[in-house]
Amino acid sequence: MRAATLKDVAVLAGVSVKTVSNVVNGYAFVKPENRRKVEEALIATGYRPNIGARNLRRGKTGFIALVLPELSIPYFGELAGLVITAAQAHGWNVLIEQTQGTRDRERTALTSMGPHMIDGAILSPQALSAEDFADLAPGVPLVMVGEHAVDVPIDHVAIDNVLAARTAVGHLAAIGRRRIASIGRNPHRGTAALRLEGYRAALAEAGLAEDEELSVPALEYHRRDGAQAMSRLLDLPERPDAVFCFNDLLAIGALRAAADRGVRVPEDLAIVGFDNTEESAYSIPSLTTIAPDKKAIAETAVSLIHGRSTDAAENATPFDLQDIQTPFALEIRESTIGRTRAPA
Amino acid sequence: MRAATLKDVAVLAGVSVKTVSNVVNGYAFVKPENRRKVEEALIATGYRPNIGARNLRRGKTGFIALVLPELSIPYFGELAGLVITAAQAHGWNVLIEQTQGTRDRERTALTSMGPHMIDGAILSPQALSAEDFADLAPGVPLVMVGEHAVDVPIDHVAIDNVLAARTAVGHLAAIGRRRIASIGRNPHRGTAALRLEGYRAALAEAGLAEDEELSVPALEYHRRDGAQAMSRLLDLPERPDAVFCFNDLLAIGALRAAADRGVRVPEDLAIVGFDNTEESAYSIPSLTTIAPDKKAIAETAVSLIHGRSTDAAENATPFDLQDIQTPFALEIRESTIGRTRAPA
DNA sequence: CGACGTTGTAGCAACGTTGTAAATAGCAGA
């Protein structure tokens, strides 16, 4: 049961291969009668274009890569789903590459995918540094999402991490918390530095002194790390009355650790997360969190690649380096202000 | 900055295109000196084979499809990650198709991917019925995961859903619950019927009468649906003292609804989920759940496609229809037996 | 009535790769 080709259709319709191709591609000048015959033959044979061959001819691959740490991380699962949907609108399929957040695998992801494999790539790098990009540029448009590695001439889409963190911590100060901790410090993560900066800015704005030991680092950003970090904070002689976690998973872990110690949230301890993963709306208590517009991130990233890739094809002047900030909101829930009403 | 082709390498090395191809493909009879020259040229040019062209020539695509409802659903995010990893071991890239669980999009996913696009597909159909497969067979090996639609001649990988459900509900009976509800009944989902069957079997085994109104249907299997269904159960004059949810998301929603009503879990109400998503280990209380071996599912599914696809290539007799059951375990946590110790 | 534009069709080549088969080189034995 071989797949039908243009040739099969042409024979059946009694025209040339090229005419069938013209019909398939919507070329205007085809005699109505022939068009009809071809269309019938197309249906009769169940013809589907061979994407590989078409792309070989056109010099496009029809694929973009999405390089991320792990699909099982809710934020990336959600993002990947949105990227796939956005890519489909441009006729692209998405190849997902999981790196576990390691520099090594991020490097190989970049090198192994040449221009004949993908038309572009969306990266969510955790560990990749500026110099890595120099030798690794794979000859296709790249877009970074969610991380700000300065000095890299690559398009970038993200929310304003500093402002978002400042907003989150500002909220904690606004509800009267004076001893606000943070979980997620990490010298190897670009976003961590930005969120820490926002945290500090908010403390300063609120006239609160920064206490070094209240900023607990996290190597990974999983639930387990959040729980461990929270435990450390609860072991302090002077406990914090609020904690800003650099992502929702850390916050979920923190919630868990608080519950294990009998610490009430938000009465004894307010918690804010970051990412607004679906899980955060249903945790107990539900989690106040920074809600980035993930759909906007996905669509913007795909559009940028699309723009660059058609620019290149048409020899147009490439547009300037983009650094696009997408909207975000602070989603206020029980973990900071307590129970108000049952969710719908 | 065009990508290097075999021709470029050949010119640089001073040999024919075919010789370069032979070196690349590990053909034995190449003069050592030429091999060396070619290898140098390969490095110098940074040659990467054009996968599209190679597959066009070989009649393979190098891709398998993974058809699932939505990546943002934790279970599918986790599964997808494992499938990608398993596929890589066989040299495959994975194309993910999201269907939202609708019959329509599941149908188009099957038809739009012909044999020139993919070498096989792994399906997690929600709504597809037996007759759909008849006309849709895309000419490539298919494997279904997680759903049992009988009478369809397609390989199948899943845990024993009936036994798993029976185990879960048996556990509830074993801890002394007498009025055990279920959430997730749904006539359009294959797994729902099996889990309901296991639920009933366990009730019978425990000598408990089945109460129709304790089996609440769920259209979707999201957290919201679980919360709604739980609300209905808590509105009953005679409340259940336990509930078996057909997946973890429903259970998370149920937990939430219970908390909103001030119902204590597990004291007043024990809850069991299904899937062992990472989230379930950190919910408050943590969730007792059926833990399928997802890695085994992913690897088995990929292996089956690999087996069929090489069989077909070598004209070997295809092996018999496979219906493989992968292991599962009951993961007992706080939502049924209460707090024992803090998690590590 | 011939030149010309418009509409419709088809042949050829090429995208980068590899299987087939044919060509060449090297070398031992006659």
Place this chain on the structure above:
DNA sequence: TCTGCTATTTACAACGTTGCTACAACGTCG
């Protein structure tokens, strides 16, 4: 030196598609 191998290399075609170009048919207009 010539034959007959084997070892090595190469030309060619083909996978399915589309851009380019040539060409045919038809009508219009000066």
